[in-house]
Amino acid sequence: MILWLLACSMAPYPDYWPNKSLYPDIKTIEPAVVDGRVGGETITVTGNRLDEAMTVVIGGRNAEIVNVDTHSIQFLMPPLPAGPESVALSVVTESGAATRESAIRVKSPASDFTENETASVALLRYDCPIEGWGVYADGEEAPFGWCGTDMGYATAEAWLGSGPQPGFAAELALVSPLAELPPVGISRVYGPGDVPAPSVALAFKAHGWNEAIRIHTPRDFAADLAFIEERQDLLEATYSWADSISEWTLPFVTLYDDDECWLGDLDMVAAGGDTLDVDGDASGATGMTMGFGIVEEYEDFTYEDWATTGSAFISGEDGVIVGSPSGVELQYDDYSGWFVANGPAVGVAAGDFPSGEYVVSTTDSRGTDKEQGYIEGPTPLDLWETWPDLTVGYADVYLDEDLLVEWIPAPASEMPTIIAVEIVVYDMDTPHPNGTTQVARLVAQGDDSTGRLTIAQADLDQLPSAPNMWDDFDEAMGYWGDMSITRHQLRKVRMEEGDLVVDFVHTINGPVFLSRGFRR
Amino acid sequence: MYTWASGRGGEMIWLWLLAACGRPTDDYAVTLHGAGTDLSAIEALPSPMVGRIEVARYRLWGSNLGYGLTGLFGDEPRADGMGFVVGSASFGYPASTAFDRISPFLSPGPTQVGSCAVRPPGGDAAVEYVDVGDKVLLATPGQAGVTLERDPSVHPRPAGESWYVGYGNKLMPLIQEHPDLPDTWTPGALWAVSFPGTVPPSESTVGAIPYPFNDGWIQLPPDLENVTIGGAPVRAPNHGYTRGGEWTGEDDDVRYPGPFSTPMTVGWEAGRQGGKVTIVVRLHGVGVESACGCAADCGDGFTCDEGVCVGVDGATWNVLAEVACTAADDGEFIMQPEDMAGVWSQVDWVDIAGATLSVARMSESVAVVPDVLTWNGKRVGSDNNEVRLRASDILVTRLEVP
Numbered sequence: 001m002i003l004w005l006l007a008c009s010m011a012p013y014p015d016y017w018p019n020k021s022l023y024p025d026i027k028t029i030e031p032a033v034v035d036g037r038v039g040g041e042t043i044t045v046t047g048n049r050l051d052e053a054m055t056v057v058i059g060g061r062n063a064e065i066v067n068v069d070t071h072s073i074q075f076l077m078p079p080l081p082a083g084p085e086s087v088a089l090s091v092v093t094e095s096g097a098a099t100r101e102s103a104i105r106v107k108s109p110a111s112d113f114t115e116n117e118t119a120s121v122a123l124l125r126y127d128c129p130i131e132g133w134g135v136y137a138d139g140e141e142a143p144f145g146w147c148g149t150d151m152g153y154a155t156a157e158a159w160l161g162s163g164p165q166p167g168f169a170a171e172l173a174l175v176s177p178l179a180e181l182p183p184v185g186i187s188r189v190y191g192p193g194d195v196p197a198p199s200v201a202l203a204f205k206a207h208g209w210n211e212a213i214r215i216h217t218p219r220d221f222a223a224d225l226a227f228i229e230e231r232q233d234l235l236e237a238t239y240s241w242a243d244s245i246s247e248w249t250l251p252f253v254t255l256y257d258d259d260e261c262w263l264g265d266l267d268m269v270a271a272g273g274d275t276l277d278v279d280g281d282a283s284g285a286t287g288m289t290m291g292f293g294i295v296e297e298y299e300d301f302t303y304e305d306w307a308t309t310g311s312a313f314i315s316g317e318d319g320v321i322v323g324s325p326s327g328v329e330l331q332y333d334d335y336s337g338w339f340v341a342n343g344p345a346v347g348v349a350a351g352d353f354p355s356g357e358y359v360v361s362t363t364d365s366r367g368t369d370k371e372q373g374y375i376e377g378p379t380p381l382d383l384w385e386t387w388p389d390l391t392v393g394y395a396d397v398y399l400d401e402d403l404l405v406e407w408i409p410a411p412a413s414e415m416p417t418i419i420a421v422e423i424v425v426y427d428m429d430t431p432h433p434n435g436t437t438q439v440a441r442l443v444a445q446g447d448d449s450t451g452r453l454t455i456a457q458a459d460l461d462q463l464p465s466a467p468n469m470w471d472d473f474d475e476a477m478g479y480w481g482d483m484s485i486t487r488h489q490l491r492k493v494r495m496e497e498g499d500l501v502v503d504f505v506h507t508i509n510g511p512v513f514l515s516r517g518f519r520r
Numbered sequence: 521m522y523t524w525a526s527g528r529g530g531e532m533i534w535l536w537l538l539a540a541c542g543r544p545t546d547d548y549a550v551t552l553h554g555a556g557t558d559l560s561a562i563e564a565l566p567s568p569m570v571g572r573i574e575v576a577r578y579r580l581w582g583s584n585l586g587y588g589l590t591g592l593f594g595d596e597p598r599a600d601g602m603g604f605v606v607g608s609a610s611f612g613y614p615a616s617t618a619f620d621r622i623s624p625f626l627s628p629g630p631t632q633v634g635s636c637a638v639r640p641p642g643g644d645a646a647v648e649y650v651d652v653g654d655k656v657l658l659a660t661p662g663q664a665g666v667t668l669e670r671d672p673s674v675h676p677r678p679a680g681e682s683w684y685v686g687y688g689n690k691l692m693p694l695i696q697e698h699p700d701l702p703d704t705w706t707p708g709a710l711w712a713v714s715f716p717g718t719v720p721p722s723e724s725t726v727g728a729i730p731y732p733f734n735d736g737w738i739q740l741p742p743d744l745e746n747v748t749i750g751g752a753p754v755r756a757p758n759h760g761y762t763r764g765g766e767w768t769g770e771d772d773d774v775r776y777p778g779p780f781s782t783p784m785t786v787g788w789e790a791g792r793q794g795g796k797v798t799i800v801v802r803l804h805g806v807g808v809e810s811a812c813g814c815a816a817d818c819g820d821g822f823t824c825d826e827g828v829c830v831g832v833d834g835a836t837w838n839v840l841a842e843v844a845c846t847a848a849d850d851g852e853f854i855m856q857p858e859d860m861a862g863v864w865s866q867v868d869w870v871d872i873a874g875a876t877l878s879v880a881r882m883s884e885s886v887a888v889v890p891d892v893l894t895w896n897g898k899r900v901g902s903d904n905n906e907v908r909l910r911a912s913d914i915l916v917t918r919l920e921v922p
Binding site: 012013014015016054055057059060061062078080081083088090092097099161162164165193198199200201202203260261427430431432433437440464473 | 587599602603604654655663667669672673674675676677678690691692693694695698700701702716717718719720721722730731732767813891893894897898900
């Protein structure tokens with residue numbers, strides 16, 4: 001008994017810093033507000049017993065200490081991932097540690113808007129050229145397949161974590177995340193050896209298998225047909241072999257049953273609202289994709305290809321299809337913890353997020369549906385009026401002069417709309433286990449309302465040249481340049497536990513020649 | 521007082537114990553499979569440690585090999601022919617012997633040169649996680665090298681969820697002497713190991729090392745070159761191409777007979793400074809990679825079986841058992857079928873879907889790091905908090921299924 005009492009009275013471990021009177025004392029922090037999460041600002045902390053500060057942690061990330069004495073510490077703000085505006089500061093000295101909660105307010109694009117975000121949805125439409133152009137060693141320029149006849153793709157994901165997750169919606173698509181954007185007018189260049197900005201930390205939350213989020217707008221098959229026509233126009237305008245196209249198929253649908261098994265293809269005949277006339281029997285079909293096909297005639301062979309532009313859940317009859325609303329249903333996936341697109345065959349396609357008003361509804365774990373509110377749909381970048389023209393697959397960026405980026409501004413809205421521009425240089429000769437090896441990257445933010453952004457030559461000059469070359473086997477070799485112009489449009493509805501934020505992301509991406517002196 | 525030996529039946533227990541003490545004892549000729557009679561002679565006792573920092577260069581030179589070999593990922597799509605670098609680090613308290621000996625990539629062979637040991641798949645240390653800051657950096661002084669970033673990047677707040685803290689566990693390209701990019705692998709280089717230290721949010725449940733650490737060193741092993749099996753050079757597959765780069769469209773199968781019924785002679789270019797080479801034969805079971813409706817949904821090297829993609833040579837991340845040998849770095853080692861004998865009591869033949877051979881040069885060292893700060897402000901340490909540092913150059917190839 002005595003031994004037991006003795007054991008209980010002994011603490012297994014001593015206090016790390018036993019003398020609290022020696023702990024550092026934080027009095028003031030200047031500046032207390034910083035603009036952007038990119039980092040680099042010099043912050044000064046004053047107080048007592050700060051000498052021998054060895055570790056400074058701000059917002060959960062390590063800061064670089066640049067100066068320290070008894071009464072002050074100067075450190076550089078580290079890059080921070082999306083998260084709360086107010087972040088904590090901790091200082092560790094030889095004799096103790098001190099933490100100041102809500103020490104610094106870190107603003108970022110739309111951070112006021114996403115302050116109460118607890119559910120995050122990213123809907124991405126990604127447009128890229130059918131072909132990318134490169135150069136052979138002898139100087140001949142030639143195109144090869146880039147994004148194919150789909151000329152892009154779409155993704156949809158949602159994350160509902162276990163706590164606040166402000167800014168996450170603009171991160172989930174992994175395309176030009178807002179937290180990485182410097183203030184308008186400043187470019188951030190990540191060079192070789194720079195560690196990329198930290199990604200958001202996802203905190204898992206238990207969900208029911210049947211939980212879902214729906215973001216829907218009334219089906220308008222006429223709009224779907226118009227999107228198909230725009231894609232056909234784009235293909236005709238940008239495909240180097242367009243003269244060899246002998247036949248454009250009628251817009252068609254590909255039908256699937258409940259098991260996502262292919263049932264057949266039917267031509268689209270007429271469209272109105274959610275009703276689509278087709279040239280055959282669609283009975284038994286519950287899902288479909290839409291698109292068009294081309295036939296190319298060459299001397300020795302005929303080549304057929306087709307493009308998928310949209311998708312829909314449907315009920316089919318002989319000659320008639322009635323479509324479900326456009327948009328997406330995001331179903332909880334208990335394997336990954338994400339909410340993922342539940343769509344026929346392809347998940348979602350580039351034409352699945354038309355402009356218009358969307359209703360946001362949810363299904364909880366008990367299977368109860370609830371309409372959460374309405375949001376404004378996206379206004380995609382105009383593929384024909386955005387400069388540089390990345391749809392052609394051979395745009396030039398001259399690193400020895402300013403680069404002017406232009407677009408048609410989105411309509412005025414109270415909702416945040418942000419333009420992000422990225423130029424990336426890849427080394428195609430260095431295989432990367434997860435894609436391509438990045439050498440350098442430039443990131444800039446544009447004010448959408450102005451329709452233009454100038455990237456300074458001094459910033460561009462930090463990028464290496466990218467001649468975009470093909471080898472003898474038509475494989476990309478050496479340095480290749482790649483540019484993206486992205487519009488983030490944030491929307492939100494208020495739910496009981498916080499805001500559900502939707503980011504409509506539209507990106508135009510394509511290869512770019514990066515050169516100095518040389519003009520093609 | 522009631523004790524286990526009192527009351528009804530207690531007297532009998534005492535009698536059994538007394539009888540047992542009176543039994544004659546002797547040394548019995550019980551042997552470990554292929555390992556001799558004294559375990560401590562071939563495998564030194566592991567040391568309790570507070571963490572492990574590891575980096576490995578992999579070359580997947582055999583058919584149907586995937587990133588599952590790292591123990592961190594799945595196999596699909598297959599990655600045979602690839603060379604890459606991967607790093608991993610984790611820290612915990614109280615100190616655990618698992619940090620010393622068990623690797624997520626490839627655990628070292630037995631201590632004794634020329635011996636083999638059969639072992640089941642290893643487990644990780646059962647410890648409380650410890651955060652050491654944003655990253656663990658392994659680098660040549662003055663240059664950026666390999667950065668193992670923390671997962672999670674920050675602790676979500678409220679931070680009760682931050683139960684996991686790991687470093688690295690991402691695949692990196694193999695970069696050597698690149699004009700712009702820092703090396704991710706420099707054979708023979710002495711790399712410094714450091715981390716910045718941190719304090720997690722007050723409500724976090726993880727421990728932390730609050731101070732920077734800048735005093736670790738690991739020497740990367742020299743290149744492992746000219747590896748052969750039975751005299752045949754081990755090479756990367758050239759799927760669809762000849763060695764000259766000409767397109768044939770034919771899948772190029774690269775696999776070798778293993779030491780299952782006849783001896784397997786493994787050769788390599790001997791090291792200049794002696795040392796050891798670890799040679800590991802792994803037996804793999806099947807493993808599900810993804811859902812599928814038909815074979816076309818699965819990539820090359822996989823087939824659709826009852827709605828899921830499975831590797832035709834099994835899943836490299838599913839290790840049923842392995843035999844690890846330690847060879848002198850003299851350029852040749854012969855694995856005998858007897859070395860595999862212990863495997864067959866652990867693995868049912870019908871479960872074996874594939875086999876691989878890993879040949880590795882490893883370099884190990886130890887770093888002493890500052891004490892751990894527990895979530896409630898206590899100090900855990902002993903002035904000798906050791907962390908295992910390990911760098912491995914691993915070449916993996918495919919063996920024919922026994």
